[in-house]
Amino acid sequence: MELIPALWIEKYKIKNEAGLPIEFDKHYFMRDLYNDMSPFQVWLKPPQVGATVAQILKTLWMAKKKGLDIIYTLPTQADVNDMAGGKVNRLIAQNPILSQWVKDHDTVEQKSVGKQIIYYRGTFSNKQAMMVSSDLNVHDEVDASDATVITQYETRLQAKANGMRWYFSHPTLAGFGVDIQWQQSDKKEWFVTCPLCEMKQQLKYPDNIDEVNRRYVCSHCKGAMSDHTRTYGEWKATSKGMFSGYHISQLMCSWITADKILRDKEDKDAQYFYNYVLGLPYVGSDNKIDATTVLKNVIPKINTQEGKIVIGVDTGLPIHYSIGNKDGIFFYGKCQAPSATYDPYAELEKYLLRWPNSIIVSDQGGDLVGIRQLQAKYPGRVFLCYYRQDRKAQGMITWGKEKDFGTVTVDRNRMIQMIVEQLRDLGRIRFYGTVEEWKEFASHFDNIYRTVKETPFGAQYIWERNGPDHFVHTMVYTMVGLDKYAESEAIIVGGDMFAELPVAKIFE
Secondary structure (H helix, E strand, C coil): CCCHHHHHHCCCCCCCCCCCCCCCCCCCCCCHHHHHCEEEEECCCCCCCCCCHHHHHHHHHHHHHHHCCEEEEEEEEHHHHHHHHHHHHHHHHHHHHHHHCCCCCCCCCEECCCCCEEEEEEEECCCCCCCCCCCEEEEHHHHHHHHHHHCCCCCCCCCCCCCCEEEECCCCEEEHHHHHHCCCCCEEEEEEEEECCCEEEEECCCCCEEEECCCCECCCCCEECHHHHHHCCCCCCCCCCCCEEEEHHHHHHHCCCCHHHHHHHHHHHHHEEEEEEHHCEEEEHHHHEEEEHHHEECCCCCCCCCCCCCCEECCCCCCCEEEEEEEEEEEEEEECCCCCCCCCHHHHHHHHHCCCEEEEEEEEECCHHHHHHHHHHHHCCCEEEEEEECCCCCCCCCECCHHHHEEEEEHHHHHHHHHHHHHHHCCCCEEEEHHHHHHHHHHHHHEEEEEEEEEECCCEEEEECCCCHHHHHHHHHHHHHHHHHHHHHHHHCCCCCCCCCCCCCCCC
């Protein structure tokens, strides 16, 4: 019995992190996913169907019974910390058999299972990907992870003869994230048999929902379909591919009514419905911009570099920057890593000296020291930018005044959305030079995508990344600075009813 994970779960009455028994009565569709030992697997799934718990239990079982060292990735280190405390440790505590297997809780980042080790890692650090080898890599929430680092993790399998790769995630966009592996899979779908007409059919929307009576129906005879019929179906491959693929939707969940499906269809936007209800990637060009589109805005001319100059800076290692004026962006680059003989902020300072009328707008969350020292040296010319969550009632850009002078607050997602729309509307933003010169800059736009998430303010569009996006943010900061100059110039042109009043002279 212990050679099959589902039977092992039933034998030891395994419980989830909340202490409730893992059962296959309502989750019958999960049985085959637990038992699948294929070396290459991919699951498309909506949230809250038990997939993460299944993968945690399955990896513990694989480490113990198959003798595998495993790397389990999540998007960020914060996600690792949350899962270790919220799920892994609690699963071990709830189940005596797991407590026997994992006697030492080790650290947040690893668990010893007998002689094997499961490493829990984030994907926003290349260093973590290079530290350990693995027999099996499991990638959770692929679409929110850094794709380049996931590729780095694959190199850790090369030390083993039969390296295994499993991917699972709620999808976001077609041709992106987990959909890449799904398209290389056998694309198993859930088929059910109507007890009335005995026709086998793939359970899907809208075929199996009567929108008038708000109930599940047979796609052929249109007779009512019971929860029992939806639950006890079977997986069937609809294609051929190297990955064993499974597509889970909420229609397979017996506890979710047809009315709930239809309310989500009516109340949410299209992408939310596809990703979070149907468990499918959304086919929508509004949610992606590629390097090709960015490069169409390149013009083979020389920028005069006149007027107000703004240097947008993304701090970190290395520092990235872009430079522009009201005519467009004319230069970008990245600094070297700091050393005993090289200070990247000295390079940024050279630009302030080269253009006496220039300013820097920089993110404030990277290097906490260097950029603030530069700000102290050049008061009124270096501004720290703070991102905040979407709030539709406020403007996108707010410049700090009085005690907050030297700061600017930006609505991150709306600002990125505006820039993306302007890049699509050719001619609104210009890059001066050749297409070849701007390729690296444009490539960072390939790594951003728009998704929809539930927030305290309701469902909102969020721009996420799955790879380097530094130049996207340098452009945000450059555009923010140009907005400041445009605003001040507009005041001068339009006049000021208080112009005759005396004003305080704050600094030379």
